[in-house]
Structure formats: C-alpha cells, structure tokens
Amino acid sequence: xxxxxxxxxxxxxxxxxxxxxTSPCQNARNSxxxxxxxxxxxxxxxxxYHIASSLGGVLSGxxxxxxxxxxxxxxxxxxxxxxxxxxxxxxxxxxxHSCRGQPPRIYENQDINxxxxxxxxxxxFVNWKVGEYNATLEASLFGTRGGTIGRADSSWFKIVRAExxxxxxxxxxxxxxxxxALNQCRVVWVVVLDGRRRLALATRQTPSQGLRFPLSVYxxxx
Numbered sequence: 132x133x134x135x136x137x138x139x140x141x142x143x144x145x146x147x148x149x150x151x152x153t154s155p156c157q158n159a160r161n162s163x164x165x166x167x168x169x170x171x172x173x174x175x176x177x178x179x180y181h182i183a184s185s186l187g188g189v190l191s192g193x194x195x196x197x198x199x200x201x202x203x204x205x206x207x208x209x210x211x212x213x214x215x216x217x218x219x220x221x222x223x224x225x226x227x228h229s230c231r232g233q234p235p236r237i238y239e240n241q242d243i244n245x246x247x248x249x250x251x252x253x254x255x256f257v258n259w260k261v262g263e264y265n266a267t268l269e270a271s272l273f274g275t276r277g278g279t280i281g282r283a284d285s286s287w288f289k290i291v292r293a294e295x296x297x298x299x300x301x302x303x304x305x306x307x308x309x310x311x312a313l314n315q316c317r318v319v320w321v322v323v324l325d326g327r328r329r330l331a332l333a334t335r336q337t338p339s340q341g342l343r344f345p346l347s348v349y350x351x352x353x
Contacts, residue, residue: 164239166225166290166297168350174237179222179248179353184212184321185296186347192328193220194348196247196257199274200325206253210273210330212321212346222353223247226280228287228305240313242287242305244280261286261301261332270322270333270343283307289316296349301332318345 165173168180182194192213199209213220227235228242237243245259260278264271278285287304290297291313300316302308308315320333322343333343 164292166237166239166350168352170352172352173234174225174350176225176227176235176237176243179224181220181222181351181353182299182348183216183220183351184346185293185349186344189214190321190344191216193218194223194330195220196250196275197327204256204276206250206256208256208275210259210275212328212330214328221247222249225290228281237290239291240289242289242302244278244285245288245299246280247275259286259288268322268324268331268333270320270331272322272324273319273330288319289313293347295347298345298347320344321346 167173174180184191184193192215194210194212195218196207197209197211198204198207202208224246225237226244226246227237228244247257247259250257256275258275258278258280260274260276262272262274273286283304283306285304287302289300289302291300292298299319300313301319302313302316303311317332317334320331320343321328322331322333323329328342330346
C-alpha cells in the first residue's frame with residue numbers, strides 16, 4: 132500500500148513539473164511583444180519582408196543577397212547591405228522554431244532562422260549562416276552556405292527592440308541552449324570589406340577597420 136501511494140505521489144509531482152514549466156517558445160509568446168513591420172502589423176512567418184537599416188543617412192540601406200568576391204560559388208552567397216535607401220533589398224522570411232500559433236506571428240526573443248526567398252535554382256544558398264572568424268577583420272562574416280532550417284546546424288537569431296527599431300541577435304539556438312539569456316547572444320553588425328557593407332558579428336570599432344556599427348533595423352512588407 133505504501134509503495135502504491137509513493138508511486139502515485141511521484142506521478143503527481145512529475146505532472147506538476149511538466150505543466151508548470153514553459154518552453155522558450157511559450158515564454159516568447161507570454162511576453163506579448165510581437166515584432167511589427169513599418170505599418171504596425173505583426174510579422175507573419177508566412178509572409179516576405181525586406182530588412183532595412185533604421186539609422187538613416189549614410190548608415191541607411193536595405194539588406195540583400197549578393198556574391199562574395201572570389202568565393203567561387205555559382206550562386207549569390209553573402210549577406211550585404213546597400214549604402215543608401217535607393218535600392219530594395221532581397222525579400223526574406225523569418226522562420227520560427229516550433230512555435231506556430233494562430234494567427235502565426237513572430238515574437239521578440241523567439242528563436243528564428245532567416246531565409247532569403249526568390250533565388251531561383253539556388254535553394255542551397257538562401258539560409259543565413261555565420262561564417263568562420265576572420266582574425267584580420269576581427270569579425271565573423273555572414274554567408275548563405277550550409278545550415279538546415281530548423282536544425283542544429285543552422286545559425287539562430289532573435290529580434291529585440293532597439294532605440295530605433297530592432298536589433299538582430301545571433302544566439303546559441305534551441306538545440307544548444309534552449310533557455311539562454313540574451314547576454315549570451317551577439318548583436319549583428321555591419322562591417323566594410325572591399326568597399327562593400329556586409330553583415331557580421333563584431334565587437335568593437337577601431338580606426339584601422341574603417342566604418343563598422345551595430346545594425347538597427349525595421350521590417351518592410353515585400
């Protein structure tokens with residue numbers, strides 16, 4: 132009788148723990164802070180958007196998919212930013228990790244992958260991926276080679292509010308660290324290499340490195 136009672140109490144304890152704990156995905160929803168586009172509409176993972184710098188002036192410009200010089204790739208394989216607002220960037224989608232509500236929305240602090248769309252015959256060159264660290268540049272440049280949407284080999288991101296618009300953060304992701312705090316993420320920067328502005332992970336700015344800055348963005352429905 133005592134063993135049966137102890138077994139029953141153990142089951143109750145397990146059930147309590149299961150129902151009282153929440154996933155990072157649920158925590159993002161509970162924060163009730165959707166990510167919005169420039170028209171005040173919640174970001175929909177089924178829709179396409181442009182990412183544009185919210186800084187203005189010489190720091191403005193849309194994000195686009197372009198060829199990395201001397202990479203030898205048959206398709207565009209780098210994540211770049213135009214130098215002004217004159218040109219539209221490449222449309223993209225934000226793909227949530229196991230958090231598909233109704234209506235579908237993207238929330239702040241939610242683990243997401245970022246994927247360019249509309250690249251014909253180049254499906255293997257569309258997912259944002261953080262590259263190897265470049266010691267000379269003191270940064271890790273973004274490319275689009277490798278990585279599987281929703282898998283551990285992807286690069287994972289979060290969106291958080293900034294003074295002007297939002298910041299994009301690169302984070303360990305739900306497979307490596309499902310409950311990581313934001314201080315374990317890194318803000319996406321823009322660095323200049325060979326006269327072109329590229330998205331990267333960087334930590335500081337020195338005169339010898341030229342223009343580089345943390346990127347603040349807003350989202351335009353494509």
